[in-house]
Amino acid sequence: MARPRSFADARAVAAALRPSYPVYCLRPHVLARQARRFLTQFPGEVLYAVKCNPHPLVVDALYRAGIRHFDTASLPEIAQIAETYPEARSYFMHPVKGRAVIKNAYSVYGVRHFVVDHEAELEKLLEVTGGEGLTVMVRLVTPPSEGTLYHLSAKFGAEPREAAALLQRAEGAGCRAGLAFHVGSQCLRPQAYGIALGLCGEILAQAGVAPVAIDVGGGFPARYVEMDSPPLADYFQAIRDGLKALRLSPTVEILCEPGRALVAAGCSLLVQVQLRKERQLYINDGIYGSLSETVDAGIRLPARLIRLEGPAPAEATLDFTLNGPTCDSLDVVPGTFELPADIREGDWIEIDQVGAYSNALATHFNGFFPETFVTVEDASPAFAEASGASAA
Template identity: 50%
Template sequence: MGYARSRSAVAPLRRGLAAAGPRPAGPRPSVLQATALHRPEEPMLCVRPGVLAETARSFVAAFGAAVGGDVLYAVKCNPDTTVLRALWAGGVRHFDVASPGEIRLIRQMFPDAVLHYMHPVKGRQAIRAAYEQYGVRDFVLDSMEELEKIRQETGDAADLGLVVRLALPKGNAVYDLSGKFGAPAAEAVALLRAARAVAPKLGVSFHVGSQMLDPAAYERAIALAGAVIAEAGVAIDVLDVGGGFPVSYPGVTPPPLGDFMAAIARGIATLDLPAHCRIWCEPGRALVAPGVSLVVRITKRRGDELYITDGVYGSLSDAGVPGFRFPARLLRPFEPMSEAPVAAFAFYGPTCDSADRMNGPFLLPSDAREGDWIELGQLGAYGSCLRTAFNGFEQARVVEVADPPLLETPGYDLAASAA
């Protein structure tokens, strides 16, 4: 069967949320307490609202201090309602929405939110509904065909914000996003001129790729955008520097967030932008990765391979072919914690597909055994939202916890282990 992914993510997520039920009154438990309480045989997603709110608050403050701009949360990264409420509590008021479903969700939850339709290729009905029913005014595009679609479906509205997505050369991000969207420079020049003639608000956007570890990539992209704007000979009202802001994983320690903010500020300072021009960014992973962990149970051990209750068709997609490692700790809520030396393990997920394998290595006590639970951290980004119903393993419990982020395996030198 291989790694083909037939996703049915929304229904399983709803089932998981329903299974979790309302949060009980009183203080939130720890992950260990929640594991002892529920003894989960299915995956258990542990959401940290306090961590999410503080992460959002810090990012919004840092971007504001650097360039005075607006932070647009990329909803596709994690649309869980608890996550979204926590980000709102942390000061996020703008949302990068990329589908009718995301638009409906955010408008229902936050009537006063500002929505930006950032998908460069949209269906006609989606454009019409976004504009007429949900008050969306900002639309991204990367072709003349899309410009005409937006004009036609909004009735040549006089209050549009049109943002031209600029293609970038292939970069060195963990996930390169240069292939699918974006207008080449010459086409972007023509698009800017055409859009300027019909829209009171005009912008340029780009995306350097997901999990970008090089702050200078933003400076290079801003310079390219500046050259395109100068060639077009138009004034812009928005410069959107996209997302891609990285987070730490075992063996991967990105530069501090301040380095990225400083690079963006330096790049913008070289451009002759109008004083009123707003700067946007579209973080996803950087806002939510630390705010969720995953608890799984070991169902079998075979040497240095552990069979667990979630996998690449569930919340651990990034641990499959992309090869992401996640910080891990063993949970034994009913007995003393293991003092065994660390060992490196690979995981198999619960499905019958042999491609449901995660090479890791994941560092755990060497006496890990069937019946133990494992907590995996840094799974707030592209975890629960990528769950599928494949092979019937779609159930997931969702709980709120009070723990700090699980950023590294306790007691182990992850950087050294990756060397």
């Protein structure tokens, strides 16, 4: 894999490239730091959720930092991991899969961990694979948690009675059986994991099955503007406490599937102002590109101005609306961004905390597609606090 150009920081990127196109400024050292935090503090195996950001540079930085297990939810993701890192292990964590996809994952790529949340999916899995060597993870519904960005049990998950029956059926078919759950993306309440683990205990007692694995899923938060989250240590402690109450055998595998918390701080986005209309700024990326998560999720991203020539930016600030580059009038980033009052055409804006669900969700709509990556060596600063320029 070709290494991208490296720069000291986003300002150096702007000075060298003078880009009129969006540029992702990747910080592999930040990704490595986050990976090490999970690997040293989480009480089990750490599976990176590839869907969060599947870019080869991102995945490679995590692999180099020690991540060897991957939450994969499609055959292309499984292929990406298996064909790049033969020693890594993929886990098929999508509860609904096509038969051909199951066959290829099992027979071609050697996947042995599969998630199910319905009797028909379990029967499909057993029919296609024969069940030999399978670890079947039964995904259960978890109650909504206040402060969670996306509640993920509306689409997936078995109710407790159904989950108990699925465990019994999987074990009866000769498979290794376990439980999985997901408390929701960007979960701001560590106790949500304890509640979900308590539900696991009830289901295991009802099923009379000794699990071989418990997967606590993802949901670990990143830090965004006006969305303070508890420290990761609080989440790990809540999980330890919940596991202790289950009195599991020491041989039980404990898994987690972080995505956002691993990669959000590892990338910023350099965009350019193409036109200013009063307090409206027209930039070269938007909600059909890197900034789609700002729409429904309410995520607000820190930002700062970069100006290479002319007078220094004004100390006074104003709230500006950022308009994306497409001709669609919906292409407007929600909320406003507090930036120097004299911001003008040609200035650049560095938008931070975009490592999660940015390039992964970008479209080709209207001919625009952000795809340029460079690496930068500086830290991932909290621009809102350090420079006074922030999303508001």
